[in-house]
Amino acid sequence: MAANQSVENAVSENLLRWIRPEIKQLAAYHVADASGLIKLDAMENPYSLPPDLQQALQQRLASAALNRYPDPAATKLTDRLKQTMQVPDGQAVMLGNGSDELIQMLAMAVAQKGACLMSFEPGFVMYRMIAEFTGIDYVGLPLTDDFQLDMAATRKAIDKHQPAIIFIAYPNNPSANLFEHNAIKEILAIAPGLVVVDEAYHPFAQTSFMSSLPGHENLLVMRTVSKLGLAGLRLGLLCGRPAIINEIDKVRLPYNINVLTQTAAVFMLENMAVLEQQAALIREQRSVVFEDMKKFKGLAVFPSQANFILFRVLEKSADAVFESIKNDGVLIKNMRADTGPLKNCLRVTIGTPEENRAFLAALEKALL
Numbered sequence: 001m002a003a004n005q006s007v008e009n010a011v012s013e014n015l016l017r018w019i020r021p022e023i024k025q026l027a028a029y030h031v032a033d034a035s036g037l038i039k040l041d042a043m044e045n046p047y048s049l050p051p052d053l054q055q056a057l058q059q060r061l062a063s064a065a066l067n068r069y070p071d072p073a074a075t076k077l078t079d080r081l082k083q084t085m086q087v088p089d090g091q092a093v094m095l096g097n098g099s100d101e102l103i104q105m106l107a108m109a110v111a112q113k114g115a116c117l118m119s120f121e122p123g124f125v126m127y128r129m130i131a132e133f134t135g136i137d138y139v140g141l142p143l144t145d146d147f148q149l150d151m152a153a154t155r156k157a158i159d160k161h162q163p164a165i166i167f168i169a170y171p172n173n174p175s176a177n178l179f180e181h182n183a184i185k186e187i188l189a190i191a192p193g194l195v196v197v198d199e200a201y202h203p204f205a206q207t208s209f210m211s212s213l214p215g216h217e218n219l220l221v222m223r224t225v226s227k228l229g230l231a232g233l234r235l236g237l238l239c240g241r242p243a244i245i246n247e248i249d250k251v252r253l254p255y256n257i258n259v260l261t262q263t264a265a266v267f268m269l270e271n272m273a274v275l276e277q278q279a280a281l282i283r284e285q286r287s288v289v290f291e292d293m294k295k296f297k298g299l300a301v302f303p304s305q306a307n308f309i310l311f312r313v314l315e316k317s318a319d320a321v322f323e324s325i326k327n328d329g330v331l332i333k334n335m336r337a338d339t340g341p342l343k344n345c346l347r348v349t350i351g352t353p354e355e356n357r358a359f360l361a362a363l364e365k366a367l368l
């Protein structure tokens with residue numbers, strides 16, 4: 001959103017003093033303009049729905065009661081999700097307007113004075129941002145050079161900071177790898193507070209802590225339908241013991257999942273096979289792209305269990321390679337790091353075979 005700088009719309013510093021200083025210091029979340037470009041920057045599923053399914057969906061949506069408030073508990077959708085996502089019996093599920101909103105509700109629910117929200121870096125930026133929005137102390141623990149959990153440092157930090165909540169992305173974004181299963185088990189055992197395993201990329205990793213829910217009272221498993229192919233719906237789910245979910249649910253605004261999202265999501269879950277096929281195609285293409293990228297000299301390509309690949313440009317500037325690829329019509333993500341673990345790194349989302357070929361050709365040219 002461009003700030004309007006014209007004189008008549010100017011606002012005095014005196015008025016802006018009412019905005020919390022830590023908010024004023026923040027940079028707004030930047031979404032790149034992708035118009036006219038092949039969009040491989042945001043972990044979206046590249047496939048649209050087959051025409052017959054589009055039509056059936058249209059009919060279902062046309063009958064949705066837009067004049068009524070949505071079902072506040074989204075019962076039908078929640079039941080479907082429990083089934084599809086294999087939530088163990090006895091566990092509760094709450095829904096968010098994207099898992100981003102669930103992260104926000106979790107942070108709001110635990111953000112008392114002195115409380116700490118912990119996560120790992122490089123990691124999903126929303127954990128840190130939402131910690132800042134809600135005023136909870138944030139501790140980001142560095143991962144090892146190969147993007148694994150540094151357990152010696154993690155044990156110490158948990159002991160020192162006594163985090164109210166720990167977020168673990170599984171697989172991690174932006175590194176695309178899975179952390180060691182046993183390391184997460186240890187965190188579950190030593191954490192004094194809640195541990196959220198964020199499984200946004202589950203369709204591509206196909207491994208999960210969902211079935212571990214009954215064994216750990218402090219475990220919460222978060223999923224989203226975004227990376228599965230429904231990013232536009234904005235729907236995430238949080239699973240865990242009813243006694244915890246019921247508390248988090250108190251900060252949820254009553255109608256956070258709108259009528260169109262509830263209707264469309266139920267429809268899509270009835271037709272889950274289509275999305276599962278698309279995820280299988282993406283997993284297949286992931287290895288095609290990975291193997292091809294490994295052949296390029298001057299790149300370090302990191303293994304992926306997600307629908308994107310992180311890679312480091314070794315001999316050129318990542319900025320130049322990013323711009324060159326963009327000039328050839330493909331938008332990927334520039335991690336914009338001059339130092340640290342993401343130094344000179346770029347991230348590409350797996351697209352259709354045709355999109356991936358365009359990316360690989362543009363990459364090859366950029367590295368010449």
Ligand SMILES: *Cc1c(COP(=O)(O)O)cnc(C)c1O
Nearest residue numbers: 098099100124169173200224226
């Ligand atoms: C993309 C992503 C999310 C956000 O998902 P939404 O449901 O679209 O808000 C959550 N966690 C991780 C790790 C992600 O990469």
